[in-house]
Amino acid sequence: MQFLTDFLQQVKMSNLYRQTVTYNPVSADHVELQDKKYLLLASNNYLGLTHDEVVRQAAIEAVQLYGTGSGGARLTTGTYPLFDELEEELARFKGTEAALVFNTGYMANLGVISALAEPGDVIFSDELNHASIIDGCRLSRAQIVVYRHADMEHLQTLLKNTVCQGKRLIITDGVFSMDGDIAPMGEIAQLAEQYGAIVVVDDAHATGVIGKNGKGTAAYFGVHTKVQVQIGTLSKALGSEGGFVAGSKELIDYIRNKARSFIFSTALAPATIAASLAALRQVKVRPELVATLWENGRYMRELLRAAHLPILAGETPIIPILVGEAETAVRLTEELKQQGIILTAIRPPTVPAGTSRLRLTVTAAHKREELAWAAEQIAAACKVGKVNIGKQVGITCRMF
Numbered sequence: 186m187q188f189l190t191d192f193l194q195q196v197k198m199s200n201l202y203r204q205t206v207t208y209n210p211v212s213a214d215h216v217e218l219q220d221k222k223y224l225l226l227a228s229n230n231y232l233g234l235t236h237d238e239v240v241r242q243a244a245i246e247a248v249q250l251y252g253t254g255s256g257g258a259r260l261t262t263g264t265y266p267l268f269d270e271l272e273e274e275l276a277r278f279k280g281t282e283a284a285l286v287f288n289t290g291y292m293a294n295l296g297v298i299s300a301l302a303e304p305g306d307v308i309f310s311d312e313l314n315h316a317s318i319i320d321g322c323r324l325s326r327a328q329i330v331v332y333r334h335a336d337m338e339h340l341q342t343l344l345k346n347t348v349c350q351g352k353r354l355i356i357t358d359g360v361f362s363m364d365g366d367i368a369p370m371g372e373i374a375q376l377a378e379q380y381g382a383i384v385v386v387d388d389a390h391a392t393g394v395i396g397k398n399g400k401g402t403a404a405y406f407g408v409h410t411k412v413q414v415q416i417g418t419l420s421k422a423l424g425s426e427g428g429f430v431a432g433s434k435e436l437i438d439y440i441r442n443k444a445r446s447f448i449f450s451t452a453l454a455p456a457t458i459a460a461s462l463a464a465l466r467q468v469k470v471r472p473e474l475v476a477t478l479w480e481n482g483r484y485m486r487e488l489l490r491a492a493h494l495p496i497l498a499g500e501t502p503i504i505p506i507l508v509g510e511a512e513t514a515v516r517l518t519e520e521l522k523q524q525g526i527i528l529t530a531i532r533p534p535t536v537p538a539g540t541s542r543l544r545l546t547v548t549a550a551h552k553r554e555e556l557a558w559a560a561e562q563i564a565a566a567c568k569v570g571k572v573n574i575g576k577q578v579g580i581t582c583r584m585f
């Protein structure tokens with residue numbers, strides 16, 4: 186079919202071609218390919234829990250006790266006791282009355298947003314929100330009003346000037362996935378109160394990462410009672426798979442009855458739920474995990490700043506190194522791979538043209554000496570590649 190050939194040719198010519206890359210994840214911070222070991226600086230496994238002994242053991246036991254699959258959707262035969270335990274613990278962790286697990290974070294955003302909003306409603310959405318939020322907004326068929334990234338004056342102007350007969354929702358990433366900055370939840374919650382809007386936060390990169398014990402963005406800003414809908418994923422800091430929403434009992438009851446991505450999909454396997462539950466318990470009893478993650482993040486940022494690399498300003502473990510053109514990003518990731526480092530090239534349409542980047546993520550599993558060595562290699566590769574060194578870039582980037 187010609188349109189397939191045309192599309193593939195076009196993305197290849199623009200350095201935007203994507204393909205899956207196969208590695209063996211041998212530890213939380215290393216992967217292996219053909220007997221060569223690589224330092225992984227591209228994972229969202231922020232606390233290194235994918236390879237935690239307690240978490241692994243919980244998954245193994247669940248397979249032995251309950252088998253490999255759930256065999257049904259949650260509302261038919263797919264809910265087993267581990268789900269109830271996980272949902273109760275998630276709610277406690279988030280400081281809410283209840284929680285509901287979805288199969289992925291993507292499905293949680295899709296299902297929750299499209300269940301909450303409908304034609305006649307208005308959704309105010311940050312311009313850098315994740316693709317799954319954007320897709321959830323589109324699916325709802327509500328009016329979508331995009332505000333400039335984290336710009337509270339712009340959000341207020343739009344809230345003031347947009348006529349709405351139905352509900353108003355403000356939706357934001359908690360920690361922005363490609364830029365690594367934190368949404369101003371305090372101000373968002375205040376504006377929501379002033380203009381009668383419901384606040385929805387997607388804490389995919391904040392759960393297990395920011396706030397006391399990694400409780401998320403609302404807790405970080407002390408506004409969890411004013412954020413009605415907290416979405417998250419189990420696939421990043423919690424080292425497993427799945428998504429969730431936390432909020433009031435009534436909200437969860439409503440979502441359970443309305444979210445199509447919850448209702449019409451087979452439930453996650455017991456091993457996955459057991460791993461999430463064990464990981465969540467590890468986060469609660471080992472606060473040093475989150476502390477180490479932040480120490481490592483600060484250390485890496487200092488090293489990259491000292492090397493005058495163009496990193497985006499921020500404080501989280503997501504450290505984007507802005508290199509500009511897609512071709513430069515691809516070349517640098519290939520060069521760094523030769524040196525034994527895996528970094529991801531983030532290119533359009535994920536980020537706007539001209540803002541391609543190496544998205545570097547630090548985890549609690551990294552050792553200081555590994556980070557120091559990696560920073561040297563990255564600085565050397567960027568210098569040879571003539572990246573725009575010396576500029577601290579603080580631009581905002583639209584997500585498509």
Ligand SMILES: Cc1ncc(COP(=O)(O)O)c(C=O)c1O
Pocket residue numbers: 289290291292294315317358362387389390418419420427428
């Ligand atoms: C901000 C954000 N929300 C949601 C998701 C989707 O989560 P999941 O990978 O669990 O589907 C991601 C990334 O994958 C993300 O970065």
